Amino acid sequence: TLRRHLEANHSGKYRNWAKSVNFLSKLPGDVKKRKEAAEEVTRTLDRDLREKIPERIVVYSDKLFRRAVVEWLVATDQPIYALEHPKFKEVIDIASRVKNGVKIPGRKSTQGEIIRLFKDHITRLKAQLNVSVPLSSHSFLIALHPTGSNRPRRSQSDV
Numbered sequence: 001t002l003r004r005h006l007e008a009n010h011s012g013k014y015r016n017w018a019k020s021v022n023f024l025s026k027l028p029g030d031v032k033k034r035k036e037a038a039e040e041v042t043r044t045l046d047r048d049l050r051e052k053i054p055e056r057i058v059v060y061s062d063k064l065f066r067r068a069v070v071e072w073l074v075a076t077d078q079p080i081y082a083l084e085h086p087k088f089k090e091v092i093d094i095a096s097r098v099k100n101g102v103k104i105p106g107r108k109s110t111q112g113e114i115i116r117l118f119k120d121h122i123t124r125l126k127a128q129l130n131v132s133v134p135l136s137s138h139s140f141l142i143a144l145h146p147t148g149s150n151r152p153r154r155s156q157s158d159v
Contacts, residue, residue, distance in 0.1 A: 003027055 006014045007027040018025045025031075058064070069083060082088055095102045105113070 003026055007029055011027060011029075014027065015025055015030075017023070072078070073080065073082065
């Protein structure tokens with residue numbers, strides 16, 4: 001194109017002319033540099049804005065806590081007796097000691113922790129029973145299947 005030709009052969013003259021008439025250069029290299037500079041400013045601005053937005057600190061009140069618990073029960077379809085479970089109370093006790101908010105683990109880390117706890121539990125059971133138990137969760141579930149056999153029954157939908 002003409003702009004590439006100007007950039008390759010006459011860029012100095014073109015830039016001098018553009019500067020003298022207060023014209024924004026349309027050479028491909030100049031356009032690219034302006035875009036990159038604008039993106040860098042945007043990235044820097046976005047980062048600065050994210051860092052400077054203060055977190056909203058919620059002041060504790062019994063009323064607010066009760067409301068949040070009820071909303072959690074309804075939103076996650078939990079039974080009401082979940083609030084009476086000792087592990088729920090333990091979670092609340094631990095979270096109440098935090099000064100700067102609670103970091104809730106993501107799905108992958110939670111899944112990994114569940115698998116680790118499962119394997120630890122199997123290892124302890126194996127030591128207590130002094131038997132060989134495979135660490136595969138699938139074989140463990142088959143062994144515990146209510147049919148009493150080593151294989152789960154197939155339902156009509158599986159056939």
